[in-house]
Every structure is written in structure tokens, then in C-alpha cells.
Amino acid sequence: MRVLRTMAGLMVAGLLAAAAPAHAQFRVEISGVGATQLPIAIAKFRDEDRATPSLSVSAIVRADLERSGVFKGVDTAGAALDESSQPVMTEWRGRSADALVAGSVTRLADGRFDIRFKLWDVVKGNVLGGQSTAVEAGDLRLAAHRIADFIYEKLTGDKGVFSTRIAYVTKGGNRHTLRVADADGEGGQVALNSPEPIISPAWSPDGKQLAYVSFEKQKAVVYVQDTSTGARRELANFRGSNSAPAWSPDGQTLALTLSREHGSQLYLIDRNGGNVRRLTTSNAIDTEPAFAPDGRGIYFVSDRGGGPQIYRTSTSGGNVERVTFSGSYNISPAISPDGRTLAYISRQGGAFRLYTLDLSTSGAQPVALTDTNDDESPSFAPNGRLIIYATRAQGRDVLMTTTLDGKIKARLLSTNVDVREPVWGPFGR
Known part of the structure; x- marks a missing residue:
């Protein structure tokens, strides 16, 4: 025992x-249903497959939020959005989303990555905030986690972890x-x-x-x-x-x-x-x-x-x-x-x-x-x-x-x- x-x-x-970082050492399997979960749509970040083919920023953000037990993912069905988009809120309300996240990942000339995102309140139809940051390749995962922290705090009032x-x-x-x-x-x-x-x-x-x-x-x-x-x-x-x-x-x-x-x-x-x-x-x-x-x-x-x-x-x-x-x-x-x-x-x-x-x-x-x-x-x-x-x-x-x-x-x-x-x-x- x-x-x-x-x-x-x-x-x-x-x-x-x-x-060396232990890549693929873990994967996360989430189970259970909470009594109240906020439905959130997280669109694939524009160009992330091209800029960071071995790491999906949006997938890390989605997994973080779902693992918290507070959020339930909403299928984005391949929606083409980024932080500069003007999403049609009635469409996302029709998908039962209360919040929407979209962003982009761009590789800069100096080798760093420019990561941008925006968070919308679908119910009220307004922008809750967003960020832009440039990071080294080794900090991409940390940047994704910090995006999840930002979203978690904006929508719950508690600090994300x-x-x-x-x-x-x-x-x-x-x-x-x-x-x-x-x-x-x-x-x-x-x-x-x-x-x-x-x-x-x-x-x-x-x-x-x-x-x-x-x-x-x-x-x-x-x-x-x-x-x-x-x-x-x-x-x-x-x-x-x-x-x-x-x-x-x-x-x-x-x-x-x-x-x-x-x-x-x-x-x-x-x-x-x-x-x-x-x-x-x-x-x-x-x-x-x-x-x-x-x-x-x-x-x-x-x-x-x-x-x-x-x-x-x-x-x-x-x-x-x-x-x-x-x-x-x-x-x-x-x-x-x-x-x-x-x-x-x-x-x-x-x-x-x-x-x-x-x-x-x-x-x-x-x-x-x-x-x-x-x-x-x-x-x-x-x-x-x-x-x-x-x-x-x-x-x-x-x-x-x-x-x-x-x-x-x-x-x-x-x-x-x-x-x-x-x-x-x-x-x-």
C-alpha cells in the first residue's frame, strides 16, 4: 500500500x-459534470498551426479552463476568428456560448512569437479585454497558461492558477x-x-x-x-x-x-x-x-x-x-x-x-x-x-x-x- x-x-x-523539458510526458483527461459551468467558445488562434505546429495555444487555454471545472467548452465548428474580428453575437448565443475567445499567433523576424487574443461577453455583447505579448519559443506554454489565467479571473473574479x-x-x-x-x-x-x-x-x-x-x-x-x-x-x-x-x-x-x-x-x-x-x-x-x-x-x-x-x-x-x-x-x-x-x-x-x-x-x-x-x-x-x-x-x-x-x-x-x-x-x- x-x-x-x-x-x-x-x-x-x-x-x-x-x-530538457519533458514534452508529451502528460496528457489531461477530464471527467465529470459540474452543477454550474459557464459555456465558453475558444476558437483556434489564427495561424497557430503554421507558427507553432507542435503546440496549440488555443488548445492549452481550452484544456486549462475545462480542467478548472468552472467552464464547459462550446464547439467552434472551425470558425475563422481572431482578435480583430467583429463576431456576430446572436450566432454565438445560438450556439449557447456565454463567452468567446479568439486570437492569433505570429512568428516575428527575431524568432519570437507575437500572441494576441480578445475575450467577449456574448450575453452582453461587449469586449471584456485582451492582451498582446511577444515571447520566446520556450515560453509559449507559459503564455497560453497566462491567457487562461486572464480569462478565468475576468469571468470568475478569482485568480487563475x-x-x-x-x-x-x-x-x-x-x-x-x-x-x-x-x-x-x-x-x-x-x-x-x-x-x-x-x-x-x-x-x-x-x-x-x-x-x-x-x-x-x-x-x-x-x-x-x-x-x-x-x-x-x-x-x-x-x-x-x-x-x-x-x-x-x-x-x-x-x-x-x-x-x-x-x-x-x-x-x-x-x-x-x-x-x-x-x-x-x-x-x-x-x-x-x-x-x-x-x-x-x-x-x-x-x-x-x-x-x-x-x-x-x-x-x-x-x-x-x-x-x-x-x-x-x-x-x-x-x-x-x-x-x-x-x-x-x-x-x-x-x-x-x-x-x-x-x-x-x-x-x-x-x-x-x-x-x-x-x-x-x-x-x-x-x-x-x-x-x-x-x-x-x-x-x-x-x-x-x-x-x-x-x-x-x-x-x-x-x-x-x-x-x-x-x-x-x-x-x-
Whole structure:
């Protein structure tokens, strides 16, 4: 059982820029129907097939928006439009579209690409905005994601997360690889290759560093690595196991699980590796810390009640409060950016499934988001609207995203490798 292996690892326990992008490493398969989805028509951008034959900007935008669960694609039936067109709104209303996007891609003399688009409100018949940008070939995917972000924010009022990044771990043969990729799993680059396991990646709040656990020294050691240069350093290599790093919201402190004083307990450590102080004192195993968004509380897993449950304590220590009560085995807490929702993995019978719990409502009951059997490692998108997690399908470990109601799921299908330990990066790329 992968979840048990990961939990056991936590409890007992290369240069990024030089790696070539992992083209076609993932493709996205979207399933489910949301209660309310805005129908949007995204026309093929003029000349994109000629300018960028190996990459469709409009297709990336469409996939991003549909994966969010908020939008439903409307067939454009080969409509020839671009940002300078004057679309007939009655025609698009007749196709049941509420919004329309059209644009163009032009290769410039200096080798860059000029990408332009416009967004129309079909119902009101007006222009909601548009942009024009010139990018290098290596930034075409990022430009497409930023277009999707623009559209998402204009139509929902919330920031889009399509131009953010995720980190995850792959295992193929005897090789373990820590990768950083776009939020849809594409454009992956290698941060670390190792013959030994890599677990628990965690983004710094500014998105410039990753903390993770590597077993390359035949024990669990916590490292911090710069995502742009690949430079890394040991953060925690104390006697015993060093595991489960979690960054504070201000990026100045990390919470860890250390066994240097016998037993696995929570500690706080400054980002430079100094000022180590113990946070919990129990005869139990305390692990998997996750900071509350205000930085004043920490959620964690402990078996102090007999089986693993999720608890909460102050970053200054002291009283410990139990959070989960439904089920006998609850692990892997993740807190939404607004602090209102807890995502976690619960064992129900022999199945490990993704659940959420409303922390803002007294007496709220857990909600199951999945019906799969091997879920692990939930992580919220920085706008709090999606959760990424790992599960098992067709004999492979794969990554999924889900809306908070569980109705729309997107599977990031990888090839020839098992994919696990996902964590969603912050805004600000």
C-alpha cells in the first residue's frame, strides 16, 4: 500500500535549468459534470498551426479552463476568428456560448512569437479585454497558461492558477526523480535524480525553493534547493530521521519531524538551519505538519489516541486539539489558502480516499471527494479552488486534480513512470 509506505517513511524517517523539458510526458483527461459551468467558445488562434505546429495555444487555454471545472467548452465548428474580428453575437448565443475567445499567433523576424487574443461577453455583447505579448519559443506554454489565467479571473473574479507550477516525484525502474512542471503536468524539468527515494517536496511561499526529503545518505535528510539554479543545501541532518518539511507562510521557518531525541516529534527550524526548537512532546509519533495560513497554528498527524488522526496546535506549543473524529485512520493534512477547508486522506475499510472537512463550521461532517482506493498527498491550488493528489489507476501511480465538490476531475496521464507526492506551488511565477 503506497499510503502506508509513505506514512512509514515520514514516521521513521542536478541542476534544474539543465534538464530538457519533458514534452508529451502528460496528457489531461477530464471527467465529470459540474452543477454550474459557464459555456465558453475558444476558437483556434489564427495561424497557430503554421507558427507553432507542435503546440496549440488555443488548445492549452481550452484544456486549462475545462480542467478548472468552472467552464464547459462550446464547439467552434472551425470558425475563422481572431482578435480583430467583429463576431456576430446572436450566432454565438445560438450556439449557447456565454463567452468567446479568439486570437492569433505570429512568428516575428527575431524568432519570437507575437500572441494576441480578445475575450467577449456574448450575453452582453461587449469586449471584456485582451492582451498582446511577444515571447520566446520556450515560453509559449507559459503564455497560453497566462491567457487562461486572464480569462478565468475576468469571468470568475478569482485568480487563475494555470501559470503556477507543481512539484512531484516519479519512479521508473530504480530511479527516483524530483520534477517541477506546469500546473497541467507538462513542461517538466528535473530538479534531482537519485537511486534512493525522494519524498515530501514542499514549496517555499515565494516559489523560489523546494524543501524535500532524500534518502541518498541511507537515512532521511531534509534538503532545500533553489528552483532556478539547482543549488541545494542540507537543512536537517540530525541523529535519527529528519522528515516532513513544511514552510511557514512567511518563509522564515520550517516545521519538521525529527527523531533526534528519541521518538518522532515536531520541531521548528529557521530557514538557515539554525534555532531548532521542539514543538510537541508526547510518547506518540507526531508527523506531517502543515501550517495554518495565518502562521499561528500547525496541523499534524499523531497516533497519540491509538491510531493516526489529525490534530492542531499553536506554533508556540502548548495545547493540542484533535480535529478529525470520523474514521480510525486519517493522515496527510492540507489546509486551503483561506484556512476554511482541511483536505486529508482517510482509510475507509481497505480504501484510502480523499476527504475534505469544513473547519469554519462547528460539527461539520467530512465529505468524500473520491471513490478510488489508493489516494495520497493532497495539496491545494493557491486560489483554493482545486486539489491535486496522487492515486493509482490501471496499475500506475498517477496525478489527479479535483474540484472541491469532487464533481470535476482531471487525470494527468503519464507514460512509463509512477508519479506521486504532488505539491502545488504558489502564485507569482
